[in-house]
Amino acid sequence: MEDLIKELKLSIIEALNLEGMTPDDIDDNAPLFGDEGLGLDSIDVLELLILLEKNYGIRLASPKEGQKVFQSIAVIAQYVTENRTK
């Protein structure tokens, strides 16, 4: 799980152009959206959807499911572990 978390952080930094950030700057359990944590926005959600499909073969059924999955890096990692097809 630790390797997957690091891999996810690196992919997210690259996909969302979080230039200047390193995996250590991202707390596993911090919220990804809103003023705390990474402060991601709706465009970032689309990038994350693409990232999951491209890297792990996961296609989320609805934006509502995305809200649940994209709570934090730890939650994404858990979801990927349980649902990945590649």
Add this chain to the structure above:
Amino acid sequence: MRIIRSIDIPSGSSLACLYREHKIEYPKFFKMDTLCKLGFLATELLLEGDSDRFVPREDRAVLMFSRNGCLANDINYEKTMGDYPSPSLFVYTLPNIITGEIAIRNKYKGETSAFLLEEYDEERIRSIVEEAFQDTVTTSAIVGWIDCRSESDWTCKAFLVEK
């Protein structure tokens, strides 16, 4: 009309270094395309130290001029179209986003316009800026000739101008 301050960001400068050197805190900067980064940084440097920064105002316009607009980002976006088109690149495929980014950052609610010119034309730019001052609201403007040819090749001149 008079120029109060001006700034020039040399082509090829490290924009991330400039951002850090000036201790700017605006994480969205890193998501911008190069054109918007240039407009954002030029404005930050122009207004650095101003006591009334971030007070919402309607009397300051943002008028940006360039030749290539957002073409450099368009090319990057096109490269992603064969696979998964990138939403974060797509949002910068309009040449006037630069004015929006500056207005949002500085809480400007006045006129914002982006113009594409065949080449740098001081007379024409001056005439357009003077026209913007003809309304009853605008008393100053951030004006820029920001022409981004690639992520490392640009001309970036910006001015704070008063009526």
